[in-house]
Amino acid sequence: MTVPFRFTRRAAAALVGAALIAPGAQAAELGATEDPIRLALVEWTGQHLTTRIIGSTLEEMGYDVEYVSVGYLVSGAAAADGDVHATLEVWDNNLGDLFPQLLEEGRLENLGDVGLDAGEGWMYPSHVAEMCPGLPSWEAVQDCAQEFATAETFPQGRFLSYPADWSNRSEVLIEGEDLNYKAVPSGSEGALVAELKAAAETDSPLLMMFWAPHWVLSEVDVEWVDMPQEIREEYSITKPGVFKAVWPGLKDKWPAAYEVIAAAKITNEIQEPLMARIDRDGEDTEAVVAEWMAANEDVWRPWIETATN
Amino acid sequence: MRAALASRDGRLWLGVGAFCLLCFLLAPRVVWIGEYPDALVIPFASWITTGMSAFVDSFRWLFRALAALVDVPLVGVRTALQATPWLVVMVLACALAWRARGPGLALLTACALGYMVVTGYWVQSMNTLALVVVSVPLSVAVGFGMGVAAAYSERVNRIVQPTLDFMQTIPAFAYLIPILFLFGFGPAVGLIASAIYAAPPMVRNTILGLRSVPAGVRESGVMSGCTPRQGFWQVEVPTALPQIMVGVNQTTMAALSMVIIAAIIGGFDDIGWEVLSTMRKAQFGQSLLAGLVIALLAIVLDRISFGLARNRFAGETPDERAARRQRTWATAVALALGALLLAMLFPVFDDYPRDLRVYPAGQLNEAVNWFLRHYSGAMDALKNTVLFFGMLPFRIGLNQAVSPFTWGFALEPWMTAAYGVAAAALFLWLLWRGRAGGALAVALVAVLLWWGTTGLPWPVVIAAATALGFQTGGLRTAGFVAASLIFVLVNGLWEPLMLSVYLCGIAVAISFAIGGALGVWAAHNDGVSAFLRPINDTLQTMPQFVLLIPALMLFKVGEFTALLAIISYAIVPPVRYVEHALRNLPQGTVEAARQMGCTPWQILTQVKLPLALPGIMLGLNQTIMYALSMLVIAALVGTQGLGQQVYLALSQADMGMGVVTGLSMALLAMTADRILQAASRRHQEKLAVGTAAPA
Known part of the structure; x- marks a missing residue:
């Protein structure tokens, strides 16, 4: 990421000036630095990276940051009550009803996109292309249903869809387009991942709904089905949005932190290589983030500058 | 045969049979018989949501204060455990284990804690331990109190029993959202959920223990001049202690099994959180290594509490006791100080470095993959066999399960006829032989197998279950069964209910058959018993x-x-x-049977098992409760029953739906339990009559 030179210099000058001349003025801008800002760490690695990078940036500014491990859906309720102050990677394809409800009631504030280029669709482990050479075309999916048939779904093909409590869009699509598949709801993310790993290991057929970026995609080679745009739109299998949700009191208590969180953008290019190092190579998240922070000041420094300018 | 038909039960079942026949005939024509209409669903769930919201809004402050109160000991224990170097904690734990049972247990404790250190899970383990150390005494105290009250007052017991069933069978997921709103986010929520879930075994075992104190023992207390209070603490409680300790053991296990549920809320960085995160990534090796910590904690806590309760120094004089106590304390303090010194000199004993971690997760994953590559075909074949011949007939019935793809042939009309004739013939033959119960069982199973749990029209299920309730437990049981099933029906949860019945029914039957047989074996063989115990502890926790x-x-x-x-x-x-019940029989009766020349098999089937029936029935009750509580976990691998409904409610933050679904699961458990308990009581009465007659 490149930053206009003038902008950087002016911001830096402002920072230095504020620090030298009027520490009181800057403290007011930072807000209540004596109280810790609590950030939610939910179940997946990508979110840990997003949160820890933004959190480390806040620490650079002089904030005290605490990380709290909390369930993803619960993190919304916790942030609404101010028990945590931000949950920084909320996926709108898996929201439940609680997040929208809290956002609508104004008990939670949406601080804009995380910056991830997320995708969602039907996919298969690469070896499946040998069983159905027409893939990834949409027609091939329809023609190859037999290749995916199992004992439970025979004579239809087996399609592994999202857990029933996430969404039933694939079920609706299969029914609406009259595809010769039977959707099997997977029950949990772990189940989706376990099946994908097992299929790759045993070269068995698998067609499933999934999303990216996801760490398992650095472990298993997959390809995405070319789903026609009009079908994507009709069944809303579109790009998921990923946003940052914060406690509404954040703006008044820590104004500068509020601005930094709003400005921060975590892209796939940042997340994916770090995710692979943690989940595949077993490195420690904190160490990986610290190393990244040291090497990428040009990425995060501008967030601070936008905020304090 | 005519007598059987003319009896009260006979007339009842004739009526039920006629009613069911009518339903089957009408079902294809009248839609609402086959499927309960959505329009008649009563919106209990939304009423509950409204009511609860109002309740939460007005009483939130009270519960928040309670949560803050519980937080104090929790944070205290946690901070203390975190601040202490691991070597010191380990030395103290080993000293306690030594005191409780001797060097063997101390070694086991050292190994278990050592495992937590070298795998790098020490911090998380201590956080989990803090959670358990606070919640188990809470559950045990509340459970003991409730148990004592219920053991001495039939009226209290009548309220306590269903409460226990609710506490144990309403899945924690169902009330997680309400208590989250009430208590606020934080570890106190997990603690409270775990205390609710873990108390019932303590209550049940306290009741059973106190009620099984032989009248003679109680009288001897009175004769020797005990006040009621002395009699209770010095005669009855010690006599009931083995049973009460089973309760403590089960409560500890239950609390540890809730650790994982508590982690869903999070906020504590405990080992449950670790398991949950690795489960989400489907990392078997990692989650096994983390999960083992919970199992090891359970085993160590259980053995130490058992040892302390048994008090291996019971026989010593007061002087000896004082001397020994002094010695124990001196040794413990000296060791702890030594450990502290070591930890201060060598940081490795305070904070175990990550580089020295032994963490064979990769190897474990590779082993699973290896197995997968070599045996996935065989496993597939096994699965399909069980599915086609065992599970499908129960779910959709033989009339749909038999197809060329599954069984290798299509169902011809003559097969249908043959099935009907065979079932009818067996039914009539049993009836003619005067075995009305057997005949009834044949009729019910034949109908169930043919149509499957999901294929039966709802009026048929309700009628048959109610009649069964009436026959075993009279009007009261029948009323309960009917009311429970109708509650589920009008809430629109009939279909998920029958799916759950199917899955749990098969699971309970298999578990009880295999588990019961293992229990009998373990009761007669100490080696088997010692071998099974850690496996059981691991499976359970x-x-x-x-x-x-x-x-x-x-x-x-x-x-x-x-x-x-x-x-x-x-x-x-x-x-x-089963093992516990068989091992704690009055020795005299068994000995008498042996002297009369009974073979071991006769002793088992005709003396021991009938005598042990109350304990065995409690085991069956717990099997059903456990199976139902697993429905929620089973939903994570894509089942469609009530368990899945709970997740739907959770993801929608729908308090009312969560509660209604949870209640439905509890009512299902209680229906099965009531019918079984009534049947067992009837059987026991018959036995009592049988033994009384010759005298």
Whole structure:
């Protein structure tokens, strides 16, 4: 990421000036630095990276940051009550009803996109292309249903869809387009991942709904089905949005932190290589983030500058 | 035969049979018989949501204060455990274990804690320990109090029993949202959920223990001049102690099994959180290593509490006791100081470095993959066989399960006729032989197998279950059964209910058959008993999520995987309870039977098992409860029953729906339990009559 030179210099000058001349003025801008800002760490690695990078940036500014491990859906309720102050990677394809409800009631504030280029669709482990050479075309999916048939779904093909409590869009699509598949709801993310790993290991057929970026995609080679745009739109299998949700009191208590969180953008290019190092190579998240922070000041420094300018 | 038909039960079942026949005939024509109409669903769920919201809004402050109160000991214990170097904690734990049972247990404790250190899970383990150390005494105290009250007052007992059933069977997921809103986010929520879930075994075992104190023992207390209070603490409680300790053991296990549920809320960085995160990534090795920590904690806590309760120094004089205590304390303090010194000199004893971690997760994953590559075909064949011949007939009935793809042939009309004739012939033959109960069982199973749990029209199920309730327990049981099923029906949860009945029914049958047999074996063989105990402890406390991962990889998302998961958990209570019941029989009766020349088999089937029936029935009750509580976990591998409904409610933050679904699961458990308990009581009465007659 490149930053206009003038902008950087002016911001830096402002920072230095504020620090030298009027520490009181800057403290007011930072807000209540004596109280810790609590950030939610939910179940997946990508979110840990997003949160820890933004959190480390806040620490650079002089904030005290605490990380709290909390369930993803619960993190919304916790942030609404101010028990945590931000949950920084909320996926709108898996929201439940609680997040929208809290956002609508104004008990939670949406601080804009995380910056991830997320995708969602039907996919298969690469070896499946040998069983159905027409893939990834949409027609091939329809023609190859037999290749995916199992004992439970025979004579239809087996399609592994999202857990029933996430969404039933694939079920609706299969029914609406009259595809010769039977959707099997997977029950949990772990189940989706376990099946994908097992299929790759045993070269068995698998067609499933999934999303990216996801760490398992650095472990298993997959390809995405070319789903026609009009079908994507009709069944809303579109790009998921990923946003940052914060406690509404954040703006008044820590104004500068509020601005930094709003400005921060975590892209796939940042997340994916770090995710692979943690989940595949077993490195420690904190160490990986610290190393990244040291090497990428040009990425995060501008967030601070936008905020304090 | 005519007598059987003319009896009260005979007329009842004739009526039920005629009613069911009518339903079957009408079902194809009248839609609402086959499927309960959506328009008649009563919106209890939304009423509950409204009511609860109002309640939460007005009483939130009270519960928040309670949460803050519980937080104090929790944070205290946690901070203390965190601040202390691991070597010191380990030395103190080993000293306690030595005091409780001797060097063997101390060694086991050292190994268990050492495992937590070298795998790098020390911090998380201590956080979990803090949670358990606070919640178990809470559950034990509340449970003991409730148990004592219920043991001495039939009126209290009548309220306590259903409350226990609710506490144990309403899945924690269902009330997680309400208590989250009430208590606020934080570890106190997990603590409270775990205390609710863990108390019932303590209550049940306290009641059973106190009620089984022989009248003679109680009288001897009175004769020797005990006040009621002395009689209670010095005669009855010690006599009931073995049973009460089973309760403490089970409460500890239950609290540890809730660790994982508490982690869903999070906020504590405990080992449950670790398991949950690795489960989400389907990392078997990692989640097994983390899950083992919970199992090891359970085993160590259980052995130490057992040892302390048994008090191996019971025989010593007061002087000896004082001397020994002094020695114990001196040694413990000296060791702890030594450990502290070591920790200060060598930081490795304070904070174990990450570089020295032994963490064979990769190897474990590779082992699973190896197995997968070599045996996935065989496992697939196994799954399909069980599915086609065992599970499908129960779910959709033989009339749909038999097809060329599954059984290798299509169902011809003559087969249908043959099935009907065979069932009718067996039914009539049994009736003619005067075995009305057997005949009834044949009729019910034949109908069930033909149509499957999901194929039966709802009026048929309700009528048959109510009649069964009436026959075993009279009007009261019948009323309860009918009311429960109708509650589920009008809430629009009939279909998920029958799916759950099907899955749990099969799981309970298999678990009880295998577990019961193992329990009998363990009761007669100390080696088997010692071998099974750590396995049981592990199965019961190792988060089920862990076992789901390899099961998923081998058997894919679906009901078979769910069945395996349920069985792996529900098989433990029959083993434990059957063994315990058989081992604690009055020795005189068994000895008398032996002297009369009974063979071991006769002693088992005609003396021991009938005498042990109350304990065995408690085991069956717990098997059903455990199976139902696993439904929620089973939903994680894609089952469609009530368990899935709970997640739907959770994801929608729908308090009312969560509660209604949870209640439905509890009512299902209680219906099964009431019918079984009534049947057992009837059987016992018959036995009592049988033994009384010759005298």
